[in-house]
Amino acid sequence: MKILYAGNMANVGYYHVKQLRESDTDIDLLMEKNPKITADPLIRDPQLTSYPQWIRFYNKQSSLWKFQVLNIMKESKYDLIHAHVELPIFASFSGKSFIAQTLGSDLNEMAFTNSLRGVLLRRAYRKAKVVLFSTPDQPPLLKQLKIKNTIFLPLISDLSFFKPQKIDDEKFRNKLVIFHPASHIWNIKGNDIMIKAFARFSKTCINAILIMVDWGADKEKSKELVKSLGIEDKVLILNQLGAKELLYYYNICDIVADQFIQPGIGAIGMEALICEKPLIIKCNENAYQGLHPEPIPLLDASTIDEIYEKLEYLKDEKKRLQLAKNGKVWADRYLSPVAIARKCIMIYESVLNGDKIKVIRENISKIK
Structure with a gap:
């Protein structure tokens, strides 16, 4: 099982992939080259001195960036794509099974517009094997769009770095x-x-x-x-x-x-x-x-x-x-990253096995 995670808004993709790789999952991250500070793993992860080899890049400054994304998604080595924000649109044209994840304004705003991106994002949600959400405001919105194949999954953060410390300044x-x-x-x-x-x-x-x-x-x-x-x-x-x-x-x-x-x-x-x-x-x-x-x-x-x-x-x-x-x-x-990763791995395996959404929900509910 080889997975491509596409997108790194607020380093969500980086932490997800990092944790799953620590759980022995073969997964790569696809992210924008020269990202904003808030989406740059080198800024966020103090353990990094350079980008890991498992990170792949597309150049959004290039007029061909959309083709770069799609071509990487189509590579035969990837069995499944997990994409967030607007990138589920590209996954929906890749010919691969894919999971869409909504993070916020992609669902709250973009998916409700009549723009081309809005129309294509709604299409991508409907074609996705699973649509993941992480906040309670999202189920009513997904229901409005008649998206039924939804699963709640908290975001993975590298919480091992964040810990209580006594500081006297x-x-x-x-x-x-x-x-x-x-x-x-x-x-x-x-x-x-x-x-x-x-x-x-x-x-x-x-x-x-x-x-x-x-x-x-x-x-x-x-x-x-x-x-x-x-x-x-x-x-x-x-x-x-x-x-x-x-x-x-x-x-x-x-x-x-x-x-x-x-x-x-x-x-x-x-x-x-x-x-x-x-x-x-x-x-x-x-x-x-x-x-x-x-x-x-x-x-x-x-x-x-x-x-x-x-x-x-x-x-x-x-x-x-x-x-x-x-x-x-x-x-x-x-909020244990290990437990969330186990649930996500179960979702990946279930999707590739062709399980129905009801079965997938039952499977992950057993993971504590």
Whole structure:
């Protein structure tokens, strides 16, 4: 069984392939050459000094990049293709069995447009043997598109690198540090909501500090909002972070605030839980029922008032520590990369065996 995983948005593909290779699966990664910082394994994985041989590249700066992708997918050595974002479109023309994985805006936005890409992505979802999803907002959207062959599978992150550490930095001593590392895309991440909630909170908690990262389409708008609210002295904006810096700020902070428009836990949320930090995020806990055996220990919020209330609640150190401890226990139990990899391998084998979707679901439900 030889697999090609196509796509590496936010390094999802890299971590997936890395874990499956550690589980003795013969799988390659196909990703864009000269990627953005947020999709570059060399930036994210501190163990890397060069790209592994199992990574293959296509050049999106070339007018022929679509043919490069399709030709690689058609290579006879690959038995199955696993693709995310727009790349399931190419897999659907490869003549190979394929699995599609939706990550966010590919389903929420692209698949609902009448553009050529939208039409082809809907076609690809229907032709895929399995469509994988990882957040609770996605099943209703898939249902609208009449996609029935769906399976819930959490994303794989390299959580072995992220761990709780005690760090004493004088400049953050006696501060209540709130870390909001999400990219500044207001209509998805709700950064403006977070900033306004923090501005209100900073009036009742004078030692509070908000740390953000300087990336995303709306980053300048966020800076202007901070200035207009008169909280520049309480906000620290960092350059984009590598893995080591990210680990440092997870551990130096008291609270992690993620995203507040689209619900669901992504890499930031998982890393925060593993680093034993209390997490505030739009989660839609009711939608997660049935996806995980136990509720996720976090604070669900999506409005200025709700975020403010959660910050007020977490001013109490005992409450912060208890929530963080419960989150770490939950993450260790249900976000194990080894267990997720075993489920994915089972899906690959089942698809190649020609199993029906009902049988595949039953097979992976037995893996703990």
